[in-house]
Amino acid sequence: MAKKIARLAVLIALALALSAIERLIPAPIAVPGIKLGLANLVTVLALYLLGSREALTVSVLRVVLAGFLFGSFSSILYALSGALVSFGVMALLKRTGAFSVVGVSVAGGVFHNIAQILIAAAIVRTLELSYYLPILMLSGVVTGLFIGIVSNLMIRRLGPIVKQ
Amino acid sequence: MDKLREKTRRKNDVLLLAMLVLAAAVMLVVSLLTGRGQAAQVEISVRYSVEAVFPYGEVREWKWTDDGAYVTVVSGESGARIAASSCSDQLCVHQGAITESGHSIVCLPNRVVVRLISDENPDVDAMLH
Secondary structure (H helix, E strand, C coil): CHHHHHHHHHHHHHHHHHHHHHCCCCCCCCCCCCCCCCCHHHHHHHHHHCCHHHHHHHHHHHHHHHHHHHCCHHHHHHHHHHHHHHHHHHHHHHHHCCCCHHHHHHHHHHHHHHHHHHHHHHHHCCHHHHHHHHHHHHHHHHHHHHHHHHHHHHHHHHHHHHHC | CHHHHHHHHHHHHHHHHHHHHHHHHHHHHHHHHCCCCCCCEEEEEECCEEEEEEECCCCEEEEEEECCEEEEEEEECCEEEEEEECCCCCHHHHHCCECCCCCEEEECCCCEEEEEECCCCCCCCCCCC
């Protein structure tokens, strides 16, 4: 049990570090919570190394903690919607067994952004925000690819160790 | 057996990727084609109700304050932008100026939306006084 908690904690800490680094890169678009989404790496790792329940835990906790540390209360709402949808899509795709880590990661990245824009658009009741969808979908794909490739490498090496 | 599964997965990955990129491209093309004409007016809404509408291109400064929160919109020939805001993330300020009809700047924490609209397509979303 302690081992489990320790593992989750390490992943969450990694996610927070990635979030912190990410914030150094300015977002060209004024939609809150739109970042590269590097911290999703942690969700993917948890999903493949530990399991969906653990992945969900890590995902929610790192969003809430990052919100307390770096953002505002309302930013947590937006980030959470993106993270939850992203997790849901990834868990679903992983279960079908039809995609590799990279594919799952790409889908996660894209839907993370889509969800965030839609929530923001719903809150300000401005459909105009959907104008950003193409760009953010593409950025989701790119980040997803990057995370997927890195995750793949890490899972191969960490997998045997985690199983112990 | 594993190699085959690996291969199928790779193939599905590529298909997924292609579909997503295609969807994004289609959306981009659609949004470009339904270009709404020249920006004619600047419309500023606060919390879902339109607070100000003025001709695009005119040099204007518009301020909103409410119990400590504030947003300053500056508009001129080079576009409309949020010059200052009380929000913590300052994304709206960093975005810079918008110059085309249909584009908007949103300050989500303060619920302020700066939109450029054209005469050709009076937007159904807009609330008219």
